[in-house]
Amino acid sequence: MVSIKDVAKHAGVAISTVSKVLNNYPNVTDATKAKVNQAIRELNYVPNSIAAALSSKHSGRIALLLDPVRETQAVDQIYMQYILGALDCAKELDIDAITIFFSMLEGMTSDDITRYFRSQGVHTIVVFGLSQEDRVIRNLIQEEEFHMVVIDAPFVADGITSVGIDQAEAQYEVAYKTISDNIPRLDPKHGPQTVLYIAGKGTSYVTADRTKGMKKAAEELNVSLSIRYGDFSESKARGIAMITGKEKDIIVCASDLMAIGAVNALRELEVFHPVCGFDGITLMGYVGNQMNTVQQDFYDIANTAVREAKRLMDGEKGRQVVMPHKIIRMKYQDIIK
Amino acid sequence: MVSIKDVAKHAGVAISTVSKVLNNYPNVTDATKAKVNQAIRELNYVPNSIAAALSSKHSGRIALLLDPVRETQAVDQIYMQYILGALDCAKELDIDAITIFFSMLEGMTSDDITRYFRSQGVHTIVVFGLSQEDRVIRNLIQEEEFHMVVIDAPFVADGITSVGIDQAEAQYEVAYKTISDNIPRLDPKHGPQTVLYIAGKGTSYVTADRTKGMKKAAEELNVSLSIRYGDFSESKARGIAMITGKEKDIIVCASDLMAIGAVNALRELEVFHPVCGFDGITLMGYVGNQMNTVQQDFYDIANTAVREAKRLMDGEKGRQVVMPHKIIRMKYQDIIK
């Protein structure tokens, strides 16, 4: 294996000089820089990131912490996009990232986890989809030993950046559009429309925000709103729609999967009411064709998250980053490849 | 940070002794082992895997190499299961794994890639879904610098293990079942049944095997078979079914996604013919309800792959591992959560 030493010898300079050009340090003549670069090219040298990490302490390593559902599911694509976006960005910024699932941390105490990350040379953690139940992770955040980027959760501090769309606004928009689009459809004598909102899991941070947006839309449109919690479960949403969906005019769901559950319930009840979802997963194109939903660019979100992680590693302070979203109508034609 | 030195001091032994108990070396008294372990616990010591990797060369690090489609898709769940299964196993065996996508390697020569892995301290690579086009990866395999575990591709050598189901057998079984189940349905005067096989991508290693299985089933059942290549694309399969699907009695597809494309085509043509798929993705439960398909346990396959990687790292020789599969009938009830 060709090491920095070989490069130094080949270029006729000292090891430290090579190191300096490698890391873009100032105070190196262009001439020597050229010599070194040439030697690097000639020897086909690649710095050993392991050794670099050991030596410089701040390994620049980050961990991607995900909590996907264990069973094969349609929402897997969300996590896939997260991983893709994050790893692409990490590669681009030349920081190495390890992927961790919550399940791998099961049964560990906060201390265990801290030690685990430390042993892995991780100093920065990107958390995708934190819920309020995750004490251990929240402890991690509190400890402030690690830099953190948190997706879809309201944490901002010196070492913590939060990334995500404006949940309330997005929910507001899709609900508003879905409801108002359907007002003409209704009999004017019908009275105020009734809307069923199937919210997500109460412990998820996004749920409160989305519910807020839903309420705002309901108020502005002067419709009567009832709220149930579907816990992001398709079958629960299906059950809820089975029971109370028939007499509602419109069903707004806090996730696509729940929207599909609701649609299938309505189908079984042999009634039709507009339903809208949230997330923009492909499955909507197959099952909930032409349904309104919020489209998040998970790839881009993850990309940004890693970029923010880099910012933190560079010593900048945590901040809040709001990502854009779109309201779309899912069509089979758009998703088929 | 508490290091091995601190532990040694605290336990009143030499550094190397600590290292030995850490790595389960022989020749250590139970007494001293206990002392060391106690010190470790008291100091809350965690070995630094970076340093260990640097020192021992064979870092025990593996790379998971995946080639997911870039766009959000229903097959993401396959890759998700791969990653989950692999990382779970890696955690269990205490080897650290990095996830790499083909896209991150784009534009690199074989040498670049070799150097990249080397710089990452990777000595073992698990490749998921290699196609014959991937010259670079095949070079990697040829070079024999790395240990390799290859999923769904026919490579076995001293340092290479192959893992996957019996593609031919699986395709044979699902085709046989689907065809024979439907023989009674047909008018006896109808003559031999006609079967359309929509195969995958010609450059994929599994395609040849599956086609072989299909041919065997067709022969045994004495049906007339025509083969088209859908390249694993839903829309291509849809197009093929649009053109030639109408006059066929049965359509056998080499992937679920293609099966769904075919079903949608038939629906549009307003004819019904049995269709079967391959893979067992969730989407089948939504769209292709009650369709036959081959179910692969991708989680388990990845798990096994990592276990095999470990075997190789331990110096054992490469081998072929055949994973089990099932023929199932996908139902919405089974996949809803």
Add this chain to the structure above:
DNA sequence: CTGTTAGCGCGTTCAA
């Protein structure tokens, strides 16, 4: 069975 010691490849002072 235990301790001493020499690196692993690199970043980083501190002199020169």
Add this chain to the structure above:
DNA sequence: TTGAACGCGCTAACAG
């Protein structure tokens, strides 16, 4: 501006 030397935390001979 450059280079020699030390140390990061650990493993692996080797000596005791």
